[in-house]
Amino acid sequence: MSRPRSENPKEHVSLVCSKQKNGWYYVLEVTSVYDPKIKNSRKIRSRLVGKLPPGETDLNKMIPTESGQGRKKKSIPEALAELKDSRSPLYVVYPLDLTLLVVVLVAMAGYTSCYQIAQYWASNRAVLKKYFDDFPDRDISHDTVRRLIKLIGKQQSEQLIKRFTEQLLNPIKHRVVSLDGQSVKASKTLLQPRGQYVLNVYDSDDQLCLEQRVIGEKENEITHAADLIDSLDIKGTVVTCDALNTQTKLVQKIVQKGADYCVAVKDNQQTLFDLVKAWFRTEPSQLIKDNQTLDSDHCRIETRRIQVLPGSLMDGPIYQDVLKKWPGLDDGCMIKLATETVIKNTGEIRYDERYFISSLHFDEQYIAQLLLKTIRSHWAIENNLHWVLDVTFDQDRMHCRNADYLAGRAVLSKLAYNIISKAQANEEMQTGKKSATKPQWLVRFNNADFAVECLSK
Template sequence: MSPGLEQLARTSSPQPLPDAVDLVPFLAGLPDPRSRRGRRFPLTALIAAAAAGVLAGARSMTAISEWISDAPRWALLALGFPFDPFTRAVTVPHPTTVMRLLSRLNGDAFDTSVTTFLQARARGKQTKEGCRLRAVAVDGKQLRGSRTADGKAVWLLAAMEHSGTVIAQREIDAKSNETSAFIPLLDGLALKDTLVTADAAHTQHANGRWLREHGAHYIAVVKGNHPGLLRQLRKLPWADIPVDHKDRTKGRGRLEVRHLKTVTFRHLDYPGARQALRVMRWRKDLASKKITIERLYFVTSLPPGAATGEQIAGWIRGHWKIENQLHHVRDTTFAEDASTTRSGSLPRVMASLRNLAISIFRQDDHTNIAAACRYTARDPQRPLTALGIR
């Protein structure tokens, strides 16, 4: 394509905003695992191209390599691939080159680069809410098709803002579990004015104490792993406590009614706990007409009056967004569990690239991630715009 036609083709596409956050500087500090003699392509160009391919819906290394091969000359130059002044061609990497690099990346350093970029990008898109607290959900996911050196599947623990931005991810040691990775996952994050939600496995005294020491609040679900605390919560005079919030939802073939009650109690056996919560849930299956009733108990460090009943109920329900809007999307839209990628850190890096794509789409107010991928794939400028690459 001639330079004139190439420029004309680009001007019809949306351009990056002048203040758009650029991914490339966040990748510049990554340690390069290649020897100096083997660095034909810039590290940032290869990773940014892989990120652009995933934004365009690529599910595998093959699909990422195809996106790079099909990208127009101006897009490859914007990504940072080398230009040969003699042939006037832009050299693109072989698919094996991309795979080898990603499989040798330092997973911790890459996750830090990705999540730092996402948080910087989110700052310009934050909206004012009725409460100053930022809600963060913590949950783990096993990459079923992957395998580590000892034959076990890769297991990742992630922290995601309820708004949809992934702010941390950590690989769990094969000989450990999610519980021991909770504090290392959140360590180093700015937790002041943050409310952390997690499942019952993370309701541990050490976790609650650590969060309060670092200025964070929590809503901790209490189940059978804390029998004494659960017994204490069940014995509270709930019949005499007024309902703080009610909501009713209908969808996915069922009708749900939820009542939230909150009570201040000074002697709860959990570090920093100020209030006890009970959610009573009635669920009716619209097909079978079967009705189930469930009582869920929580403790929170939030003092009375710090949040409304509606906000607390929203945070309790919002915790499952990390499962429904992140982990489930990685499985369905990006076929993560069907992937048999096993080379080095490649399973984790691919998960991080999917986190990056999903978080960007959530920040840009996309609710259907599959549709967002199709939209992005139709114009090679769109993934570059999303990544802030000019």
């Protein structure tokens, strides 16, 4: 690929590859200019132009970003202003969009309770009045905050997170989108000792929560998974899930939406599980594509070896019924992931084998490396989303028994999570260095002026 040229002779434009945590490379078009004060080049701007898969270094094989033309991006306050307020206009004292804006600002600062939101409102009313002319001149009570959060949770929680998040996504194909459930312990009752359950959809490449669905007492996660995927634009992505959601209905929805899947296979799909295991025991090794990684962290040494076989091996009279149930598997892959873990302190050795199926083409270059990174990326929904919501945003400590309040409060915390993730990505892209952690960003956002200016961008 030829190097782009700048119209300004004083500016120098170059392509730079930035490695991401999931193994992919972001290709950035970096514009720099010579600064006589430091006697060196200084970066003045950068632009994302494409992406390279794990193991690939040839820029001619770069996956370009899709054009964003035709879709006007809105700021966060503008997106909030589009929300429908079901209250009678005659009795509205606190506008819904401004109240929720304050709730998001408070979550970005690391506070979660309605009392803290009311106190933040009172302490920063003069600052907020500077940015929003129609901001109320009176303080708000914690009961009013709670009622408005319940109103969002009852009517518009799913539309709200979708409207926010679509402004933050990088328009790149082959993102990994993970589906998994999370129990909110703060909502546990005698009837629900584990608390209410929230099904989340997470983009591990952009580190953004795309959607959520609160699961009722007598409802099942499986019945909601396909509907949740059907409501999202996942074209060109790879969807992952655990064995619980490995269902034919979900896989069919994923393929219909123009995406690929990589799903775990266990005893709940007994026939498929037995067949995949059997092929790895009997098939000659010359057909297998494999890859291996070694990690030494957290007082343990982990060796992971992935082996991939073509799904077309099932294209026969005996297994054809199984193949028809899983669309995309005929051109896709059967996967075995073996993990050997050595505990450094004790010398204990653990061995684990897991099996997967995927619609990613077996003939695709670097398919073993790509699948290994995809499977590892699925755990980001636990480590980077669920854990952060519980620990950094105190989701397990918020007081909630009402399902509507839970839905509204959870989605507002995820909006704050998404904003901080985007701020981290922007800082890394602009500076070329690792960004501050999310707890450090919470401290930065305690400054109301800084937080509002960040939202406006």
